[in-house]
Amino acid sequence: MLLIRNLSQVATPVGIRGVRGRAMRELRVIENAVVGIDESRFAFVGRESDMPPELRTRIDEDIDARGATALPGFVDSHTHLSFAGFRESEFNRRLQGETYEQITESGGGIASTVRATRAAPEEQLVGNILRRARAMAACGTTTAEAKSGYGLTAPSELRQLRAIRAASDTSPVRLVPTCLAAHEFPPESRGSEAARDRWISTIVDEILPAVAEENLALFCDAFVERGVFTRAQGERILRAATALGMTPRLHADEFSDSGGATLAAELSAASADHLMHVSDAGIKALAQSDTVANLLPGTSFFLMSDRYAPARQLIEAGAVVSLSTDCNPGSSMTESMPMVMQLATLLMKMTVEESITAATLNGAHSLRLGHQIGSIEPEKRADLVLIDAPNYLHLIYHFGVNLVTHVFRDGRRVA
Numbered sequence: 001m002l003l004i005r006n007l008s009q010v011a012t013p014v015g016i017r018g019v020r021g022r023a024m025r026e027l028r029v030i031e032n033a034v035v036g037i038d039e040s041r042f043a044f045v046g047r048e049s050d051m052p053p054e055l056r057t058r059i060d061e062d063i064d065a066r067g068a069t070a071l072p073g074f075v076d077s078h079t080h081l082s083f084a085g086f087r088e089s090e091f092n093r094r095l096q097g098e099t100y101e102q103i104t105e106s107g108g109g110i111a112s113t114v115r116a117t118r119a120a121p122e123e124q125l126v127g128n129i130l131r132r133a134r135a136m137a138a139c140g141t142t143t144a145e146a147k148s149g150y151g152l153t154a155p156s157e158l159r160q161l162r163a164i165r166a167a168s169d170t171s172p173v174r175l176v177p178t179c180l181a182a183h184e185f186p187p188e189s190r191g192s193e194a195a196r197d198r199w200i201s202t203i204v205d206e207i208l209p210a211v212a213e214e215n216l217a218l219f220c221d222a223f224v225e226r227g228v229f230t231r232a233q234g235e236r237i238l239r240a241a242t243a244l245g246m247t248p249r250l251h252a253d254e255f256s257d258s259g260g261a262t263l264a265a266e267l268s269a270a271s272a273d274h275l276m277h278v279s280d281a282g283i284k285a286l287a288q289s290d291t292v293a294n295l296l297p298g299t300s301f302f303l304m305s306d307r308y309a310p311a312r313q314l315i316e317a318g319a320v321v322s323l324s325t326d327c328n329p330g331s332s333m334t335e336s337m338p339m340v341m342q343l344a345t346l347l348m349k350m351t352v353e354e355s356i357t358a359a360t361l362n363g364a365h366s367l368r369l370g371h372q373i374g375s376i377e378p379e380k381r382a383d384l385v386l387i388d389a390p391n392y393l394h395l396i397y398h399f400g401v402n403l404v405t406h407v408f409r410d411g412r413r414v415a
Contacts, residue, residue, distance in 0.1 A: 001055065002037040002411065003048075003062040004386075009069045010035065010045060011392035012376040013357045018292060018320035018365030025353040027392070035070055037382040040410040045376050068405055069392055071356065072375050073142025073383030074337040075363030078273050078294055078324035080180075081129045081146040082160040085116025087329045091302075100303055100331060101227075101255070110150070110184045113329055117150035117160065125163035130171060132327065135335040137172040137415040140385040140404045143364070143373055145176045145324075147221060149183030152199075154206050157181045161216035172407075172414035174383075176367050178249060181207045182222035182229055182237045200233055204240040212244040218368075219270060223251040224260040231259045238267055247368065253278040254299075265289040271322070271366040275309040276300060283310070287317040292366035295358070296326040297343035298334050311348035322362040323355060338395060338402070345396050352396045382411035 010033040013019060013026070036044035036055055044051050090108050094100065103109055117125070129146065136144055148160035161177055168175045181203045189199040211217050220241030224234035238248040248267045252260025254274035261282030264272035272278075272286060273294040286293050295309040314321050323340050326332040334340070341355040350358070364374030372381050387395055387403040395403060407415035 001043060001058040001060060003059045004035045004037070004065050004070070005048065005062055006067060007033045007035065007065045007070050008067045008390045009033065009392060010376055011069060011356065012072050013361040014375055014377060015361065016371040018322070018362040018370065019357060020318045020320050021315060024315060024321065024357045024362070025351055027353050027356060029392070033070070035376065035384065037408070037411040040382055042376060042378050042380055042382050044378065063406070065386055067390060068386040069389050069394070070376065071140070071385045071387065071392060071395070072360040073373065073385055073407065073409060074140045074359050075367065075374055076136065076141045076144040076324050076327070076337055077271065077322055077363040077366045078296060078326050079144050079146055080149060080326070080328035081132045081144065082125050082148055082163050083113050083117050083150045083329055084120035084124060084128060085113055085329065087112055090330060091333075094304065109330060111187050113150045114152050114184075114187070118153065118156050122159050122163050122166070125160060126166045129163060129167040129175075132335055133167065133171040133173040133175070134415070137407050138404065139336040139338055139402060140407055141173055141335070141337050142383040142385070142407065142409040142414070143174040143176065143367065143369065145178055145219070145367060147178040147180040147183075149180030149221070152181070152184065152186040154202060154210065157207050158210055158214070158216065161211060165216060172409065174409060176219070176369075177217045178219040178221050179208065179211045179217040179241070179246065180221040180223075182234065184223065184228055200237065203237055208241050208244055208246070212246065217246060219249050220246040221249040221251060224258050224263060225251065225254055226256040226258060231263055234260070235263060235267070238269070242267070249273065253282060257282070261286055264291045270368065273324070274299065275314070276305070276307045278310065283313055283317050283319065286314065286319040290320070292322050292362060293319040294322045294324055294366055295344065295348065296324055296332065297348055298332040298340050299326045301343050301347070302332045302334075308348050311344065311350050315350070315354065320362055320365060321354070321358050322366050323358040324363065338404070342396050342399050352393055355396065356392060382408055384408040
């Protein structure tokens with residue numbers, strides 16, 4: 001058994017389900033603690049003097065944490081890791097005044113990444129995913145959702161998902177696959193409503209059955225938004241995925257009130273993501289459902305928008321709120337969950353405790369993994385982050401540097 005000694009503090013949410021409202025502020029904090037890890041799971045969390053004798057006799061390795069603080073491994077429940085190419089030139093165009101939507105209309109945006117990703121062989125995509133996963137692990141992430149969505153043909157979408165599966169074998173981060181064939185209409189399918197309908201039929205009749213047959217994705221996502229998929233189109237795709245055993249997720253209400261949040265609640269989706277333009281009705285629907293409001297402040301920040309998701313309204317209404325990076329080449333090029341947590345507290349007015357809960361247990365809940373990860377408790381998988389700080393507040397207080405010193409996934413040091 002591995003014993004991590006000399007921890008200044010352990011700070012963790014508690015439970016196996018997402019938490020709401022003021023409960024998001026209720027961390028279990030243990031001062032001067034130790035953590036015992038037996039193979040891949042937590043065996044003990046508390047003061048060393050309280051450790052049962054039968055566990056003491058099994059310690060065969062120990063680590064001196066040198067006064068570090070322990071947090072659960074971060075759960076990044078919205079990423080687009082399986083892509084090729086970058087869009088730094090588009091970023092520079094935005095700095096000079098163009099909007100994301102203007103760049104998209106000129107042939108950039110998602111279409112630019114689609115061209116690069118279609119041209120990339122599977123081995124290249126695997127390597128790209130692993131590089132991003134290593135960057136995530138260095139910042140404390142131990143679990144990440146990973147979407148397709150940059151192929152927009154049946155062969156390319158399946159290649160992206162196969163790359164995610166192949167990368168999972170050696171990734172330091174646990175990868176949870178999502179099919180996002182409904183990310184956008186392919187460039188060749190934008191000319192008419194008939195062409196758009198044919199792409200939706202391709203998703204429903206070809207891509208989703210193939211994904212289900214190969215067991216390539218646990219979730220299916222759709223971008224329900226003005227100029228992309230309508231509410232009705234998104235519903236058709238997600239109901240088809242549900243019938244094949246996949247759980248829905250939604251890109252919802254990012255650039256306009258598209259009704260995505262209410263649709264997510266109606267479909268019992270795992271999450272409604274973005275929500276910068278969510279309506280009062282959408283907030284109420286999420287609060288009354290088990291669908292997680294997954295907020296991505298890095299996107300607003302990177303797009304230089306003044307519009308952030310209404311985190312305070314969502315929390316106070318009683319929604320389960322999580323945080324994610326939205327790691328992608330066009331609108332949020334970061335692998336850092338601590339950066340996202342800092343944005344959530346400084347710009348969306350979440351408390352430090354709420355941001356930690358949102359980045360751990362609530363993210364795990366949205367991936368249907370809350371019974372296994374998201375908190376530091378006996379019997380859960382030993383996903384753990386040590387930060388070079390005397391308490392958890394420093395994760396937000398000490399900004400602009402990476403405080404992470406050790407990262408464990410399933411009890412094994414990965415960063």
